[in-house]
Amino acid sequence: MDKDAEKIIKEAQEKLENATDLESLDQIYIELFGKNSDLNKLTKKISNLSKEQRPKAGQAINKAKKRLEKLFEETKSKLITYHLSLITSVDVSAPGKKTEIGHLHLVSQAIEEIVEIFSKLGFFLQSYPEIDWDWYAFESLNMPKGHPARDEWETFFIKSPFHPKLGSQVLTPHTSNGQVREMQRLKKPPIRMINIARCYRRQIDVSHTPMFHQFEGLLIDKKVSIPDLKGTFDFFTANFFGPNRQTRLRPHHFRFTEPSFEVDITCDICEGIGCRMCKSGWLELGGAGMVHPKVLSAGNIDPNVYTGFAFGWGIERTISMKTKIPDIRLLYQSDIRFLEQF
Numbered sequence: 348m349d350k351d352a353e354k355i356i357k358e359a360q361e362k363l364e365n366a367t368d369l370e371s372l373d374q375i376y377i378e379l380f381g382k383n384s385d386l387n388k389l390t391k392k393i394s395n396l397s398k399e400q401r402p403k404a405g406q407a408i409n410k411a412k413k414r415l416e417k418l419f420e421e422t423k424s425k426l427i428t429y430h431l432s433l434i435t436s437v438d439v440s441a442p443g444k445k446t447e448i449g450h451l452h453l454v455s456q457a458i459e460e461i462v463e464i465f466s467k468l469g470f471f472l473q474s475y476p477e478i479d480w481d482w483y484a485f486e487s488l489n490m491p492k493g494h495p496a497r498d499e500w501e502t503f504f505i506k507s508p509f510h511p512k513l514g515s516q517v518l519t520p521h522t523s524n525g526q527v528r529e530m531q532r533l534k535k536p537p538i539r540m541i542n543i544a545r546c547y548r549r550q551i552d553v554s555h556t557p558m559f560h561q562f563e564g565l566l567i568d569k570k571v572s573i574p575d576l577k578g579t580f581d582f583f584t585a586n587f588f589g590p591n592r593q594t595r596l597r598p599h600h601f602r603f604t605e606p607s608f609e610v611d612i613t614c615d616i617c618e619g620i621g622c623r624m625c626k627s628g629w630l631e632l633g634g635a636g637m638v639h640p641k642v643l644s645a646g647n648i649d650p651n652v653y654t655g656f657a658f659g660w661g662i663e664r665t666i667s668m669k670t671k672i673p674d675i676r677l678l679y680q681s682d683i684r685f686l687e688q689f
């Protein structure tokens with residue numbers, strides 16, 4: 348018995364010496380004094396001994412138990428003192444750990460900037476649905492059902508009930524759906540809207556993502572003409588890209604504007620001279636034009652009294668022209684190493 352008790356004490360000593368925190372001490376307590384502890388097993392063996400042997404064995408076990416309790420308490424108080432010393436040794440005057448603060452995503456930053464620039468010209472931000480009726484996305488914009496021009500918009504269609512006037516629903520492939528909606532909302536010009544929304548098209552490559560953002564400008568008033576449109580773009584590009592960039596209008600065709608243009612901006616690398624990146628010195632920013640009389644009529648605005656201009660540009664594309672991002676898909680890969688650079 349004495350030998351067994353000695354062995355238990357020796358093993359307990361080793362365990363206690365290795366304990367580094369109060370949690371592991373709880374576990375050791377169960378191992379030393381619990382139902383399955385060696386000490387308990389030894390106590391049970393007493394009944395197998397002869398009457399004469401029992402008192403001595405009992406004494407040995409009691410002595411071992413007391414010894415174990417003492418060892419345990421000593422270890423516990425040592426650990427408590429050690430942990431307390433750690434807490435009290437905190438230097439409260441030391442500078443705190445800096446919490447890492449993130450920032451807005453590049454697209455959100457650009458949206459804020461674009462809204463601010465256009466608000467200086469009196470444009471108001473409006474948001475229109477990302478799932479909209481065919482009529483707003485196409486038909487009211489002079490693109491009747493089945494017209495081949497619709498193919499360029501690579502549209503996602505929604506399973507939806509069919510509306511006799513508005514047709515079926517689509518994931519908006521551009522922000523131009525906001526044009527007639529804004530005319531209907533305000534009923535009467537002047538209108539100065541900037542509509543920023545997510546758009547969706549079945550396209551993915553270095554300059555396309557299936558979900559992207561556009562900003563659509565619409566200005567309708569009396570005697571609005573092409574120089575107003577050009578002046579607006581010059582103001583925007585000077586504020587967004589800096590004073591050294593120029594814009595130009597290149598004739599193009601859209602069903603909802605007449606005349607229509609593509610707006611180009613001078614390349615930021617060669618500043619318009621022509622380089623390996625841009626070839627011609629110009630980069631395409633987006634579409635624009637004078638609002639087609641049929642579109643004004645669809646919004647119940649008299650084309651004989653009012654004229655207007657509209658434009659729609661991709662935000663990701665606009666950002667890539669400012670920051671030289673080589674592939675706009677990078678914007679949506681959530682790689683912090685890339686995003687934190689901006």
Ligand code: DAH
Binds near residue numbers: 520601604
């Ligand atoms: N909605 C056109 C597109 O997504 C861009 C556009 C072109 C918008 C001309 C306009 C515009 O408002 O006048 O390609």
